Every structure is written in structure tokens, then in C-alpha cells.
Amino acid sequence: MKTLLIGVGQAGGKLTRELVDYDNRMGFGAVRGAVGVNTAAADLRDLPFETVLVGRDRVNGQGVGGDSELGADVMETHTREVLATLEGRITAGIESIFVVAGLGGGTGSGGAPVLARELARVYDVPVYGLGILPGRDEGSMYQVNAGRSLKTFAREADALVLVDNDAFRSVGESLTGGFDAINREVAKRAGLLLAAGETVEGVGESVVDSSEIINTLRSGGIAALGYAAAEAAPEAGENINTVVSTTRQAVLTGSSLPDATDADAALLIVAGDPDAVPRKGVERARKWVEEETGSLQVRGGDFPLSSGRLAAVVLLGGVERSERLQSFIDRASEAQQSEKSDESAADPAAEWASDDLDDLV
Ligand code: GDP
Incomplete structure (x- = not known):
């Protein structure tokens, strides 16, 4: 499946770089282009593809400091600049766009759902999200950001492939130290999936094509x-x-x-x-x-x-019914309730799209 990747925020940019590297290393050619978008200039510096710094007027290239509402706001204001960078990259051959982001921070958490919505409005190809959930022991701000982003991102994208940062963590390893290893695990999975849809016809007995990926994700919601x-x-x-x-x-x-x-x-x-x-x-x-x-x-x-x-x-x-997801949503809803210090609302969300988590946009 010929894909264009857009990495939003720090984690989004780093994971996108890993996806590009994996596709190059394996010689697959499924990743047809990549763009990095951020409010923090420093996080764009090492990305080996075109980048767009947004929100200079608001945060002067310093990032949004974990404020996902500000991240969403900045993206709303600057969508046009991001879309302008994509012009000419979304050629007839492109079969999907992936918006890649960590959901616990600010720029990616807030910006990715807004960008997905705008992309879906402009382009005919499916717009998928690749979102990273914060680990269990990350602070409550990360959990709330991710809960709200998850809900909004899943609604705006054609489907949201989720990665739980706790999924690939080796025992005793610190989360930060493990990011590169997690990104490699994700790149391998996503890279093989995209490349499988690229196989030359007639080589295998029953090769996969892009429409099978699209059909598998057709019900929308969350994917793994x-x-x-x-x-x-x-x-x-x-x-x-x-x-x-x-x-x-x-x-x-x-x-x-x-x-x-x-x-x-x-x-x-x-x-x-x-x-x-x-x-x-x-x-x-x-x-x-x-x-x-x-x-x-x-x-x-x-x-x-x-x-x-x-x-x-x-x-x-369509894996929204999973226990793991439910326990994350509960964690995020509880964190939001205690941030709002509303003790009476003790009933945690029962559904991933619960109204207990405020929409971002
Ligand atoms: P942003 O730049 O404001 O969008 O914020 P980040 O991208 O740094 O998002 C922070 C969240 O992403 C936290 O939940 C981190 O655990 C996670 N994160 C940051 N960098 C990476 C990374 O390279 N890989 C993975 N898997 N997660 C990351």
C-alpha cells in the first residue's frame, strides 16, 4: 500500500523516521513520502524529510508544553500551511495517508486529530491514524491528553491503529530508554503490513493487496x-x-x-x-x-x-471492546475527573467513546 506519512509532534516525528528507515532498509518502497510537523523547532532538526514548524506566532518554536488544546488550536490555524507542503506529494499512486503521533503530549495529541479531519476533507484516499498510548506510569496529564485525543482521533480518521507504550517494554526497562526499541517494533509491524500490499502480482499463491487492508479497517474505530x-x-x-x-x-x-x-x-x-x-x-x-x-x-x-x-x-x-483499552479509558477518565476535582463523578467511562472524556475539537 503506497503511503504518505505525516509525523506530528516529537513521538510522531521519531516514529515516522523509523518507518521511513525500515522501508528503505528492506527496499520495500511502500512509504512514498514523509513530512514532519511540530511546534517545537528542536524536535524537527534531526528528521531526514521535509518539516513544517507551526505556531511560531504562539509559542515561538518552543513547543506547546503538553497542552493538547493549544496543540489542536495551532493545527486549526495552520492546517493550510501543512496541506500546502503535501501538495504534489499526494499523487495518483498514493493509496493511504497515515498521521502518526504520540497521544499523551501536546502537539501530536491535539494536532493529529485536527489534521486527520482536514486531510479526510480534502483527499479521497483513506486517512489512518497511528497513535501511541502513554505507558501506565506516565503522569495524569499524559493519560488525560491521550484519552481525549484517542476519542477525537478515532472519530476523525478512517481508523486508528493503536500502539500501547507498555506493550513492547522489556522488564525493568525505563520507558524513555525503550522508545527506540518500541519504535523499531512498530516500524516492523506497520512496514510489513504496508509492503505486503505492494507485492508483485503472481509471485505468491495468494498475495495481499491494498484493498484487503482497507476492507479490514473499514469499520473504523480502533485497530491493532x-x-x-x-x-x-x-x-x-x-x-x-x-x-x-x-x-x-x-x-x-x-x-x-x-x-x-x-x-x-x-x-x-x-x-x-x-x-x-x-x-x-x-x-x-x-x-x-x-x-x-x-x-x-x-x-x-x-x-x-x-x-x-x-x-x-x-x-x-474494530477492537474497541478490548479490556486493555477499557482500562486505559478508565485511567484517563479518572485522571480527568480528579483534574476537575469532581468527586461526585466517580463512575468511570464504560465505553471508549464515552462522554466522560471531553472532545478535543
Ligand atoms: P508532542 O511533541 O507535544 O506531541 O509530545 P510527544 O510526542 O513527546 O508525546 C509524549 C508522549 O509520547 C508520551 O506519552 C511519551 O511516552 C510518548 N513518546 C515520546 N517519544 C516517543 C517515542 O519516540 N516513541 C514512543 N513509542 N513514544 C514516545
């Missing part, structure tokens, strides 16, 4: 991306169990949003040497995904790669 890999035996027949167990791991332990397995739709991509991918294994793995997600809309396909390993990438669409 899982990945796992294992050594492959040279003969396809010996890899049946490997494909099934790798798929299981991708969903159960390798997901960007752990425990989000109740889904509206899913796409299973099995990547590896075409001679080593067993049809029977792919079919069994697809059945397993159907049972695990409770969805009858499970698509499947191969991603032919020359590798001694087999990998499973699983895109789950």
Missing part, C-alpha cells in the same frame, strides 16, 4: 497490529505448526495493543519464502484467528520474501 516470527524448515509441509503457532503469538503476545483480540475484522499475512509457506498452515491459522477474534471477516494472504524465517503479521480492525 501483531507480529511474530520463527525459523522455517525448507519444506512447506514441515511448517504447518510453525505458521499456526507464529500467528497465535502475533495476536496473543506480539500485539501493539495487548489483549485486544475481540475484533470486527482481521487480516493475516504470512511472510516468507513462497516454497516454505504451507497452504494448510495458513488456512488453519486463519481459522484460529476467526475463533480468537469472533470475526467472520478474516482475510488472509502471503507476502513472498526471501528469508529463512516465517513471520505472521495480523491486523485487527
